[in-house]
Amino acid sequence: MDRRKFLQLSGAGLGVSMLPLSGNLVAESKLTQSGIDLAVKKEFADVALNTATKLGASYADVRIGRYLNQYVVTREMKVQDVVNTESIGMGIRVIANGTWGFAATNDLTADGVARATRQAVATAKANAKYQQEPVQLAPVKGHGEVSWQTPIQKNAMQIPLADKVDLLMDVNKSALEAGASYINSMLYLVNEQKYFASTDGSYIDQDVHRLWAPFSVTAVDKKTGGFRTRQGLSQPVGRGFEYLEGRAEDKIQSQTVLYRDSYDMAEDARLAAQQAQEKLTAKSVKPGKYDLVLDPSHLWLTIHESVGHPLELDRVLGYEANFAGTSFATINKWRSSKFQYGSDKVNLFADKVQPGSLGAVGYDDEGVKTRNWDLVKDGVLVNYQATRDQVHMLGQKKSHGCCYADSWSSVQFQRMSNVSLLPGKEELSVNDMIKDVEKGIYIVGAGSFSIDQQRYNFQFGGQLFYEIEDGKITSMVEDVAYQSNTQEFWNACSQVCDKDDYRLGGSFFDGKGQPMQTSAVSHGSSTARFDGINVINTKRKLG
Structure with a gap:
């Protein structure tokens, strides 16, 4: 440039x-x-x-x-x-x-x-x-x-610009009329x-x-000057404009509307304005051990950072050490065929063909026909993500089809596939899952995150947090983040909701390489429960 x-x-x-x-x-x-x-x-x-x-x-x-x-x-x-x-x-x-x-x-x-x-x-x-x-x-x-x-x-x-502007103006109007200060x-x-x-x-x-159709709503308390934000819960998708012409479904997953095949952006903005105001008066979380119930709109980012990146073979081999670290999931762990990445409820897979996902293509940038394959099976690490010139290092003869370049002027290299958590086999709704939680927090939406250079020790926030007591959601809380390490966290997974709750999240601009390239990648899951996770209070005290 x-x-x-x-x-x-x-x-x-x-x-x-x-x-x-x-x-x-x-x-x-x-x-x-x-x-x-x-x-x-x-x-x-x-x-x-x-x-x-x-x-x-x-x-x-x-x-x-x-x-x-x-x-x-x-x-x-x-x-x-x-x-x-x-x-x-x-x-x-x-x-x-x-x-x-x-x-x-x-x-x-x-x-x-x-x-x-x-x-x-x-x-x-x-x-x-x-x-x-x-x-x-x-x-x-x-x-x-x-x-x-x-x-x-x-x-x-091909949609006229005026129609796109009208859509966004309707979204902004919905938020402002519902009490948002800014959007x-x-x-x-x-x-x-x-x-x-x-x-x-x-x-x-x-x-x-x-x-992708993101937004950010801010509510300001005029008396105190305090403010809270809530990001939109839409997810970037490999779809056409019809995705934005949907209407909110009647089905409610606890505190949020379930968005899957279409997205009512104006309705989400209205809810965001109300929830941002509610956050202004929500009590601050008490630190401690909680069972976490993680919505797919939140869990996708944890999957991305703690599964997607550490199972890229170039990171495992140390090729990415300069830019964004290597991986704790080393070859010797995989070769043992016994490395317990997670509990037996955890089945993680890579997929380049899932309809609606950001990474869905017919062929990768090496001409390899795309497919899906297992990464973690019944909790055990079974494979990585590799390209044509890498798979021989695993003793494999077939490329995984995950080579990509973000431009004609960039050389193609190994990029993350869509990496997702398989839904649970037994029938289980979000409400059924919450009924069994004595002391927990339900988290919706992706927030801040931090993870070390080996993709092992981490901290994640979110958009909305609700306290769970004796099987019931009691109230909104604020200032929540949870800390764990990848192996401890995924081994704490005790339940995963069934396929009816499965949804995709994802990143539109995932950076990697030197010079840096960006790619778009989705991560699907149903709501999942993780027991005994350490929750901290992120509120900063002045003075």
Whole structure:
């Protein structure tokens, strides 16, 4: 990114200034225009593959990408920002002399593609003298010419901007009328048009759609100046705009509306305003040991940090030590076939095909057809997340299909799959679970978190906290966070609700790597109970 583009994007406004924006600022109409013709993509891909082979590459793959983003940001009854970006180009990755090489270009001409390919091969050959062992790729059978698209009903990019603004204004109005002092609401829309080709014989065209509709409500006590916030309970999804056209279901899970296949953003904002005001007068939690009942809107983040990241094989092997730490879940623990990651109620799985999830694609960025697989079975660690050049280290011959790059200009590498907790097998509702809790706290929504460099010792907060006494929710409490370590926490899992309560949460901007890349990933679960967890009071005392 050059200085001028940086200033343009960073000047787009506070609401989006912290987002990983890339590409050129474009008019809204650009987002609905057709991309590169499929035949032209194949022509450019063949130029790269043929050039790489002639120069001595034993393997090559090509990614031609068009990345579209739209961000709509509001505050109270005003629109703060609308940002549209487009980025188009090609990345070429090769193996020559047993070593990876990569180059990228936005010069989509035959000469430009050939020039970038020569650079990728030259890079690989230059690096070969430092390579201690040649790259070993798990075999992948070529898929021929195939395509995949996120199953959507309405392309969010094609919805008029005025309709999106009207939606957010309705949301803000609902919150303000319900007593909110302030509200920020946003829409983040992403469309990745990705074409992959390789010397294995694959030509894969994919059209990936994601959206997120977050908001933040603040209630202020005018007498004391105190304030409390409540974030929206929507989750980022791999769906179309139809997800935002739903209405709140009649079904209530304890203190919150159950959102799954659709999201009533205005209704959630109304509830958020009421709950933010209630938080102003809620009593402060008494520290101690509690049984925790964790809603999926909260538990997804704990899964992400304590399961998703530590079971990425590159972290386990120490490749991520510089940026975000390694992992306590070392290879020797897995090889023992006895490492008790959690109780026998805990079944955690990786999944790249789950409909509606952020990570759902037909094929990963190595051309591997996606699937699901077990990570923790009946509490025991059974596998990791790995790519084509990693699985041989596990004695496996089939890639897990979890390779991803956030742009055509970024080299693809191992990224977290959707990692989720399997629902309980026995019929169990949230209310039934709460009935058996003598002293506990019910937590809704994701909040602050902290976890060490081995993804072991941690602390998590939330959005809403309700005290449970003798099987009943008694009142809201505040200033809650719980502390544990990954193994102790998951071994304390005593119950998981059934499939009727299963919901997805997730992260729209999960950072990893150097230079950092972001990816979107979902984590599903039903409400789960964890016994005897240490709860602290986070309220700061002045003086």
